[in-house]
Amino acid sequence: MKIYEGLSDFPNTSNPVVTSGTFDGVHLGHQKILNRIREIARSIQGETVLITFWPHPRLILYPQEHNLRLLSTFEEKTKLLRQFGIDHLITIPFTHEFSQMSSKEFIEKVLVEKIKTKKLVIGYDHRFGKNREGSFDYLQAHSAEYGFDLEEISRQDVDDIGVSSTKIRKALEEGDVPTAVKYLGRPYELNGLVIKGQQIGRSIGFPTANIHIPNDYKLIPKDGVYAVEASVDGTLYKAMLNIGNRPTVDGSKKTVEAHLFDFQGDLYDKQITIHLRAYLREEHKFENLEALKHQLVLDQAKAKSLLLTQINMINKTVKDAKEAVADIPGNCTLMMGGFGLSGIPENCISALLERDINGLTIISNNAGVDDFGIGLLLQKRMVKKMISSYVGENSEFERQLLSGELEVNLIPQGTLAERVRAGGAGIPAFFTPAGVGTEVAEGKETREFDGKTYLMERWLKADFSIVKAWKGDTAGNLIFKGTARNFNPIMATAGNICIAEVEELVEAGELDPNQIHTPGIYVQRIFQGKNYEKRIEQRTVSK
Numbered sequence: 001m002k003i004y005e006g007l008s009d010f011p012n013t014s015n016p017v018v019t020s021g022t023f024d025g026v027h028l029g030h031q032k033i034l035n036r037i038r039e040i041a042r043s044i045q046g047e048t049v050l051i052t053f054w055p056h057p058r059l060i061l062y063p064q065e066h067n068l069r070l071l072s073t074f075e076e077k078t079k080l081l082r083q084f085g086i087d088h089l090i091t092i093p094f095t096h097e098f099s100q101m102s103s104k105e106f107i108e109k110v111l112v113e114k115i116k117t118k119k120l121v122i123g124y125d126h127r128f129g130k131n132r133e134g135s136f137d138y139l140q141a142h143s144a145e146y147g148f149d150l151e152e153i154s155r156q157d158v159d160d161i162g163v164s165s166t167k168i169r170k171a172l173e174e175g176d177v178p179t180a181v182k183y184l185g186r187p188y189e190l191n192g193l194v195i196k197g198q199q200i201g202r203s204i205g206f207p208t209a210n211i212h213i214p215n216d217y218k219l220i221p222k223d224g225v226y227a228v229e230a231s232v233d234g235t236l237y238k239a240m241l242n243i244g245n246r247p248t249v250d251g252s253k254k255t256v257e258a259h260l261f262d263f264q265g266d267l268y269d270k271q272i273t274i275h276l277r278a279y280l281r282e283e284h285k286f287e288n289l290e291a292l293k294h295q296l297v298l299d300q301a302k303a304k305s306l307l308l309t310q311i312n313m314i315n316k317t318v319k320d321a322k323e324a325v326a327d328i329p330g331n332c333t334l335m336m337g338g339f340g341l342s343g344i345p346e347n348c349i350s351a352l353l354e355r356d357i358n359g360l361t362i363i364s365n366n367a368g369v370d371d372f373g374i375g376l377l378l379q380k381r382m383v384k385k386m387i388s389s390y391v392g393e394n395s396e397f398e399r400q401l402l403s404g405e406l407e408v409n410l411i412p413q414g415t416l417a418e419r420v421r422a423g424g425a426g427i428p429a430f431f432t433p434a435g436v437g438t439e440v441a442e443g444k445e446t447r448e449f450d451g452k453t454y455l456m457e458r459w460l461k462a463d464f465s466i467v468k469a470w471k472g473d474t475a476g477n478l479i480f481k482g483t484a485r486n487f488n489p490i491m492a493t494a495g496n497i498c499i500a501e502v503e504e505l506v507e508a509g510e511l512d513p514n515q516i517h518t519p520g521i522y523v524q525r526i527f528q529g530k531n532y533e534k535r536i537e538q539r540t541v542s543k
């Protein structure tokens with residue numbers, strides 16, 4: 001993602017698909033818009049452009065209001081937008097002078113003259129320009145003369161999500177962590193620098209990292225004790241957090257302090273990121289430090305239990321396959337688990353067939369058969385490219401391959417598995433002897449190790465991975481059975497979003513941890529499937 005401060009350095013881009021707004025928190029409502037502009041950009045070979053404003057307009061327009069608190073700092077917002085694959089982020093300095101720009105001037109000078117917008121996507125009831133005079137109706141009436149297409153995220157779509165930055169702020173101010181997580185689509189985070197404190201916690205066996213949060217406008221949640229996760233130097237630790245004035249030690253100002261479980265070392269002057277997982281209790285004044293220590297022992301036990309068994313108390317279940325795949329756009333990359341016809345996500349494939357999308361790139365061991373599995377997606381012309389290890393018993397796959405209708409990349413089966421595994425492990429490339437001296441090696445780097453030639457293969461990753469497991473729990477932990485253990489577990493780790501359908505769904509904590517093949521951290525959505533056919537490609541019987 002390229003970032004521009006102002007418009008002066010913004011270059012000519014290919015078919016810009018544009019949206020604008022403050023995007024505070026980058027919550028699920030914002031994410032719907034981001035996913036939509038990415039989908040449109042893919043379909044027209046364009047680039048996504050997001051226009052945002054800093055400082056927040058309310059800080060300039062209503063300086064007397066000192067109670068505005070933001071869900072994300074500029075740095076946090078930038079990181080989130082980068083994760084959503086935005087190509088260009090334009091930050092326009094919001095000044096008194098800029099606030100006087102009319103909606104007409106904004107359209108002509110920014111959207112048309114500078115960015116040369118191909119399509120503009122806005123959220124329901126989005127307004128812009130001086131006194132918020134610009135609206136969808138105005139844009140719709142004048143879009144033809146300005147030369148760009150227009151799309152509004154419908155009121156129904158917005159109401160279905162039911163999310164707003166205001167609701168999230170209210171939830172955090174009330175200690176309602178589950179609601180904040182639900183609307184954000186992720187845990188709320190605090191970022192800061194660890195500074196030296198009074199070291200009282202160390203004296204009672206609970207050393208804490210005192211966190212300085214430099215942005216005055218960052219929202220600090222309700223005072224109290226939280227179960228959290230803390231990221232330091234790339235390592236994630238389970239922890240608990242206290243926000244408040246520390247009344248037991250007569251504290252005079254609000255502090256944010258984290259006790260990291262199982263951490264050894266010095267945290268001073270290190271950057272730390274806190275992910276809120278659950279609210280444990282309000283802050284209390286105890287009779288003495290010994291009473292405080294006793295309560296902290298209880299807090300620690302509760303926090304560990306929540307973090308280990310409830311996995312943030314997030315229920316990752318969705319109603320059915322239709323809901324699970326509802327936001328998969330066209331022209332994206334999918335990984336489909338399974339081996340032959342064993343362990344394929346039958347329900348999700350059926351739900352995809354009902355979607356009006358195409359241009360899919362599918363990474364799968366094979367493409368099913370003519371009337372089952374991925375073969376059905378091929379019949380409906382939803383797939384533009386297959387990355388597989390063999391054609392198999394699929395005449396339509398063969399026909400589209402030979403006719404040139406379908407782009408196909410056939411990869412040795414072992415190499416395919418390892419490229420997927422590398423994608424899930426974050427390994428960009430590796431060397432293998434498979435394919436050396438064959439067409440597979442064309443255009444790829446080779447090296448010699450100990451006198452033997454090896455071929456460099458790059459990782460495979462996907463926008464969505466769709467897998468089928470035998471059992472799963474509401475936290476997303478998965479158990480695979482038999483042949484379905486081929487490709488499903490590794491593909492679950494290599495998608496930006498993993499969707500799992502399972503034959504049996506149980507509550508978090510009911511699965512034997514020793515039997516879990518894929519931890520829930522990799523899975524974003526899970527549902528219990530139904531009516532599985534479980535076909536095989538060729539039935540062989542003995543005489």
